[in-house]
Amino acid sequence: MTRDPQTRQPAYLLEVTGVHKAFGPVVALKNAEFCLRRGSIHALCGGNGAGKSTFLSILMGFIRPDGGDIFINGERCEFHHPKEALKAGVAIVQQELSAIPDLTVAENIWLGREPKRFGFVDFTTLNQRTTALLKELDFQISATEKMRNLSVAEQQLVEIAKALSHANADIIIMDEPTSAIGEEDAQKIFQTIKRLAEKGKGIIYVSHRLSEIFQIADSYTIFRDGAYINEGFIADITREQLIEYIIGGEYDSEFAKFNQPGDEVMMEVSNLRWRHKIKDISLHLKRGEILGIYGLIGSGRSEFLDLVFGVQHADSGTIRLGEKTLDRHSPKESIDCGIAYVTEDRKETGLVLCRSVSENINISSFNDISRAGFINEKREQERAKEMIARFNVKTPDGEQIVGNLSGGNQQKVVLGRWALLDPDVLLLDEPTRGIDVGAKKEIYRFMSEFALKNKGIIMVSSELAEIIGMSDRILVFRDGQIAGELSAADATQAELMKLAV
Amino acid sequence: MNGTHSLTPGMSFFTRNKRRMHKYGIIIAFFVLCLIVALIGEYQVSQGAWSSNYFLSNENMLIVLRQVSINGILAIGMTFVIITAGVDLSVGSVLALSGIVAARFATTNAGLSIGDTATAVMVPMIIALGIGIVCGLINGTILARYRLQPFIVTMGMLSAARGLTMLTTGGNPVSQLNSDFRWLGNGYMAGIPLPVIIFLVLFGLAWLLLNKTIFGRYVYAVGGNPKSARTSGINVVRIKVLVYTLCAALAGIAGLILTARTGSAQTNAGAGYELDAIAAVVIGGTSMAGGVGTLVGTLFGVLIIGVMNNGLDLLGVQSYYQQIIKGALIVVAVLLDPSRKQQRD
Numbered sequence: 001m002t003r004d005p006q007t008r009q010p011a012y013l014l015e016v017t018g019v020h021k022a023f024g025p026v027v028a029l030k031n032a033e034f035c036l037r038r039g040s041i042h043a044l045c046g047g048n049g050a051g052k053s054t055f056l057s058i059l060m061g062f063i064r065p066d067g068g069d070i071f072i073n074g075e076r077c078e079f080h081h082p083k084e085a086l087k088a089g090v091a092i093v094q095q096e097l098s099a100i101p102d103l104t105v106a107e108n109i110w111l112g113r114e115p116k117r118f119g120f121v122d123f124t125t126l127n128q129r130t131t132a133l134l135k136e137l138d139f140q141i142s143a144t145e146k147m148r149n150l151s152v153a154e155q156q157l158v159e160i161a162k163a164l165s166h167a168n169a170d171i172i173i174m175d176e177p178t179s180a181i182g183e184e185d186a187q188k189i190f191q192t193i194k195r196l197a198e199k200g201k202g203i204i205y206v207s208h209r210l211s212e213i214f215q216i217a218d219s220y221t222i223f224r225d226g227a228y229i230n231e232g233f234i235a236d237i238t239r240e241q242l243i244e245y246i247i248g249g250e251y252d253s254e255f256a257k258f259n260q261p262g263d264e265v266m267m268e269v270s271n272l273r274w275r276h277k278i279k280d281i282s283l284h285l286k287r288g289e290i291l292g293i294y295g296l297i298g299s300g301r302s303e304f305l306d307l308v309f310g311v312q313h314a315d316s317g318t319i320r321l322g323e324k325t326l327d328r329h330s331p332k333e334s335i336d337c338g339i340a341y342v343t344e345d346r347k348e349t350g351l352v353l354c355r356s357v358s359e360n361i362n363i364s365s366f367n368d369i370s371r372a373g374f375i376n377e378k379r380e381q382e383r384a385k386e387m388i389a390r391f392n393v394k395t396p397d398g399e400q401i402v403g404n405l406s407g408g409n410q411q412k413v414v415l416g417r418w419a420l421l422d423p424d425v426l427l428l429d430e431p432t433r434g435i436d437v438g439a440k441k442e443i444y445r446f447m448s449e450f451a452l453k454n455k456g457i458i459m460v461s462s463e464l465a466e467i468i469g470m471s472d473r474i475l476v477f478r479d480g481q482i483a484g485e486l487s488a489a490d491a492t493q494a495e496l497m498k499l500a501v
Numbered sequence: 502m503n504g505t506h507s508l509t510p511g512m513s514f515f516t517r518n519k520r521r522m523h524k525y526g527i528i529i530a531f532f533v534l535c536l537i538v539a540l541i542g543e544y545q546v547s548q549g550a551w552s553s554n555y556f557l558s559n560e561n562m563l564i565v566l567r568q569v570s571i572n573g574i575l576a577i578g579m580t581f582v583i584i585t586a587g588v589d590l591s592v593g594s595v596l597a598l599s600g601i602v603a604a605r606f607a608t609t610n611a612g613l614s615i616g617d618t619a620t621a622v623m624v625p626m627i628i629a630l631g632i633g634i635v636c637g638l639i640n641g642t643i644l645a646r647y648r649l650q651p652f653i654v655t656m657g658m659l660s661a662a663r664g665l666t667m668l669t670t671g672g673n674p675v676s677q678l679n680s681d682f683r684w685l686g687n688g689y690m691a692g693i694p695l696p697v698i699i700f701l702v703l704f705g706l707a708w709l710l711l712n713k714t715i716f717g718r719y720v721y722a723v724g725g726n727p728k729s730a731r732t733s734g735i736n737v738v739r740i741k742v743l744v745y746t747l748c749a750a751l752a753g754i755a756g757l758i759l760t761a762r763t764g765s766a767q768t769n770a771g772a773g774y775e776l777d778a779i780a781a782v783v784i785g786g787t788s789m790a791g792g793v794g795t796l797v798g799t800l801f802g803v804l805i806i807g808v809m810n811n812g813l814d815l816l817g818v819q820s821y822y823q824q825i826i827k828g829a830l831i832v833v834a835v836l837l838d839p840s841r842k843q844q845r846d
Contacts, residue, residue: 311732335734349732352725354792363722363733366715373714417733 012071013038013202014059014090014171019068021054028054032068033228034221036171036202041193043217043234044206045246047436048406049394051226052206056173059204060092061085072171091169093159093177101148106130108147109162133161137192152297153185160192172196173204178212179434183462184296184501190216208436210239211465224248247438254437255469256444259451261289266456267425269308272317277303279480281317285425285456290447292471292488293460294496300480301460302344305427308458309341310334321425335364340418342411344429344460350414351402358384358398360413365420387416392442408439415446426450428459432466444470464493476500527786527801530834534805538812556815563694569807570700573800574755575778576785577707578748580799583782584711585724585744586791587644587651591658592752592778595636596771598666599629600756604675604766607682621681626757633753634746636662641745645738651745659775667768676765686762696758703751708796720744725792780827781806784834805830 014036021029029051036042046052057063059070061079070077072088079085099108106126107114115125130143139157147155156177163172174193178186193216197203205217213220214234221231222245230245244251267285272278278300285291295301306312308319310329319326321337331341343349351360361384362369369379384398391412395405402413411431418426428447432440447470451457461467467474471488476499484499542554555561575592582589603625636658644654688695711717722730723740731737755774760766785802787794809830813823 309732330736331732332734332736341732343732348726349728352722352729352733352792354725355721359718359721363718363730363735366718370715373716374709375713375715375718377713 012036013040013073015071015074016055016059017069017071019055019058019065019070021058021063021065027226029058029065029223029226031228032223033231035231036204037219038170038200038202039197040219041197041203041205041217043213043220044204044223045213045220045242046223046229047246047438048408049225050223050246050436052223054226055223056092056175056204056206059085059090059171059173061090086166086169089166089168089170090173091163091166091171092173092175093156093163094175099147099155099158102146104144104146105134105141105150105158105161106143108158109133109165130161133165137161137164138195139192151185153181153188156181156185156189157192160189164196169201171202171204173206175206176208176434178207178209181297183464183497186212208434208440209463210242210437211463213242214239222246243437246436254441254465256441257290257448257470259288259290259448259472261451261472262287262454266322268320270318270320272304272307272314272319274303274307274312274314277480278307278314281477281480281482283475283482285458287454287456288451289472290451290457290459290470292467292474293458293477294462294464294467294474294500295460295477296462296500298479299477299500301477302429303480304477305341305343305429305458305460308334309339309427311341335421335423338421338424339427340421340423340425341427342414342418342429342431344433346407346410346414351410353401353403355402356398357388357393357395357400357402357405357413360402361387361398361416361420364417368420383420384416387413387419390419391416391446408435411435411443412439415443419446424455426455426457428457428461430461431459432461432463464496467491467496468493526837527784527798527805531801531805531808534808534812538808538815541812541816556812561811561815563697565804565807565811566697566700567694568811569803570694570696571755571759572774572777572781572806573700573803574703574751574758575774576781576799576803577704577796578751579775579778579782580785580787580794580796581707581711581720581744582651582748583724583779583787583789584720584791584794585741586727586789587724587741587745588655588779588789589640589745589748590652590655590775591636591640591662592748592755593771593774594659594662594666595633595749595752596756596759596774597766597768598636598662598669598756599632599753600760600770601666601669601675601766601768602632603629603757604678604760605669607678607760608675609677609679618681618684621679622685625682626685626754629753629757630750631753633750633756636752637746637749638742640749641742644745645741655745663768663772670768672768674765674767678761678764678766683761683764686758686760686764696762699754699758703754704796704800711796716740716743721792723791777806780831784831802834805834 012035014034016032016034019029019032020027032051032055044052054063058065061082061084064080077088079088109130110126115122115129127143134141134143139161141150141154141157147158150158163169177189193203205213207213217234219231219233220237220242222229224246240251243254264287265284266287270282272281281304293301293304303312307314310326310331310333313328321339324337326334326337347353358381362380366375369376369383381398388395388398393409393412393416395409402410405413432443435443447457459470468488468491474486474488474491474496476483476496478500486495538556539554542556545551546554579589579592606628607621607625640655640658643649644651684695686696690698711720719730719735719740722733722735723737727737756771759770781802782794782799783789784805785795785798785800787798806827809827810823813826
């Protein structure tokens with residue numbers, strides 16, 4: 001799709017043509033096309049490594065393209081520095097929150113651009129400006145509140161306010177703005193995004209959650225393998241078609257579920273209590289079962305998994321696994337009993353990012369390949385290779401530093417580590433967060449295969465479709481208690497939400 | 502999805518080259534330094550200042566090695582500690598305490614019925630090692646169990662162990678050590694000074710420990726991300742206690758050798774040695790942020806500091822200038838380290 005600059009439609013707020021970029025011998029982006037209209041919410045779709053990040057970095061002036069043109073309001077732009085992109089009206093809402101917790105909302109928004117009087121920060125003007133900005137956006141947040149006291153969703157709203165505080169921000173990039181928040185808070189952010197679009201801003205929306213795209217976006221552009229694939233209106237495409245474009249292949253189903261729960265109870269938790277977060281939770285897990293736990297942030301869902309695995313110790317209650325009772329146990333003891341835990345945040349609590357893929361895969365099972373403390377390095381490499389192949393981890397070799405891999409591949413490294421241990425119970429917290437459709441399915445397939453071997457999975461997820469699509473039974477957590485139990489066959493999204501709030 | 506790897510190989514291309522540069526950069530730097538010192542020596546010979554290039558003589562090389570062996574032994578332990586994202590400021594004081602207590606069992610009138618060389622050497626050695634281990638256990642247990650900053654806890658030990666050293670002898674040095682014991686610091690084996698042999702043997706053992714054992718892998722994991730290490734089933738507290746114990750035990754051995762070499766134990770021995778050990782580790786490319794570093798790097802870090810001191814001595818540079826140059830070298834080395842995380846703002 002090439003366009004003659006002479007016949008360019010002025011209706012486009014942003015138009016990108018033929019942009020390409022290579023890093024050394026590797027082409028990250030070839031011939032990228034992108035058109036954004038005023039008042040449009042435009043989804044940028046693609047798997048990990050599709051070139052989305054490179055494209056956004058070019059738009060924001062972080063990296064310079066090797067060729068191609070960027071037009072904003074019909075005017076050709078070239079950014080040498082992020083500041084120039086901001087000046088031209090491109091603002092981003094960062095995926096990761098970057099707020100300084102002990103500064104106020106106002107101070108965070110205007111960080112480095114504070115209004116000054118006699119060389120001192122003019123707090124009166126600062127707070128007035130912020131209050132006006134928040135009011136205009138209809139955010140119920142106080143300008144003088146410390147960031148520390150805000151919820152994650154509120155912090156995300158502040159990030160949006162910050163992006164809009166740049167005088168002429170017309171093009172707003174939202175890079176997975178909901179990845180850290182629950183469904184309910186996400187709705188708040190969607191309303192804000194829609195309002196911004198109504199005001200004539202152009203929104204570039206990036207998310208791996210397809211339901212979100214269909215809920216709020218009006219048009220889409222798809223990248224795959226660094227190249228432009230397709231664009232169009234959301235109204236004209238089905239979810240299945242979109243997935244096919246993204247993965248570049250035939251689509252059969254989003255989930256891969258083929259396990260059958262048995263009757264034998266393998267794990268039983270009774271009357272678990274912990275501080276004020278977990279209030280009397282009892283549940284059981286059967287062999288061959290995938291037990292889904294749904295709940296909003298703060299419902300105690302992640303804390304529950306932490307308690308089962310022994311990251312935290314419960315104040316009271318019992319956890320029974322077969323004949324064993326786990327009490328004040330360490331993660332190591334849990335692992336020895338056959339429990340594995342894929343944590344919510346793989347970067348913070350799952351992987352050692354500065355070490356190699358191989359080390360991260362082997363780290364929990366060195367005892368199996370050692371004698372007198374000395375590691376059989378040949379076996380170590382073999383086992384890493386085995387898991388890399390089994391989970392289809394995209395890495396040049398086992399020596400690669402894990403922090404250099406994409407999110408989906410990092411998650412597969414975590415799964416590979418636990419697969420080596422062959423556990424009986426797998427605890428999964430948001431197993432597919434930030435992971436593209438293709439890799440998601442590989443993870444789903446692993447889950448089904450795992451359960452099929454007469455083992456059990458407890459999965460926490462805030463993605464309703466995933467919970468319903470993969471679980472056999474669903475428990476809804478609310479305020480540290482179980483608000484209800486549904487069989488996956490009967491569960492609907494509305495019902496789950498109703499129980500959760 | 503086939504395209505998923507499109508970015509990764511590029512990254513690995515750079516990181517792998519970076520890794521390789523990191524591995525050999527320090528060795529190249531060392532030989533460049535030697536070359537510079539040797540060339541200056543040659544120039545002076547040609548000017549008739551000396552009859553031969555003393556820097557390159559076997560005698561001088563052994564002197565350099567012997568000089569660096571104390572710092573080298575401390576730097577081995579410090580490497581483990583810094584890889585766990587910690588630091589041990591107490592090694593200089595622990596060295597002094599071990600040295601002085603060991604010396605009291607090594608005087609000519611120690612009161613022990615010392616029969617043979619073996620006991621004359623073994624008794625002080627076990628005592629020095631024991632004191633190191635106790636100090637390290639205290640450091641490690643307090644900082645790991647109560648999650649205190651290693652800087653603070655080991656600074657406490659730095660002061661306490663020094664005080665204890667003074668207290669042991671009322672501030673007086675211990676001298677008149679028996680000759681068997683002094684052999685530890687002054688003897689030779691196959692023409693190589695004993696301290697050098699001890700250093701190299703300890704280095705070899707430590708290298709095996711860090712690179713070939715489960716413990717070594719755990720040390721890196723604990724330093725890289727303690728939370729992930731814990732959820733991976735590693736007993737983080739235990740690893741930290743062991744690492745600080747190892748570091749202080751090595752400081753004990755260093756104290757023993759220093760005492761044997763100088764023939765007396767001074768209460769102010771080892772003051773400031775912790776900084777030289779940290780410098781060697783950092784020059785060797787180990788990150789203070791933890792999780793990354795090698796013992797081979799540390800070895801060359803130790804040698805670079807040693808050759809520089811030696812070279813500047815031979816060139817007759819005043820020791821005040823030497824300190825300034827060493828300070829600059831530490832900062833420049835870290836600045837140029839290609840493995841340093843490329844983080845802006």
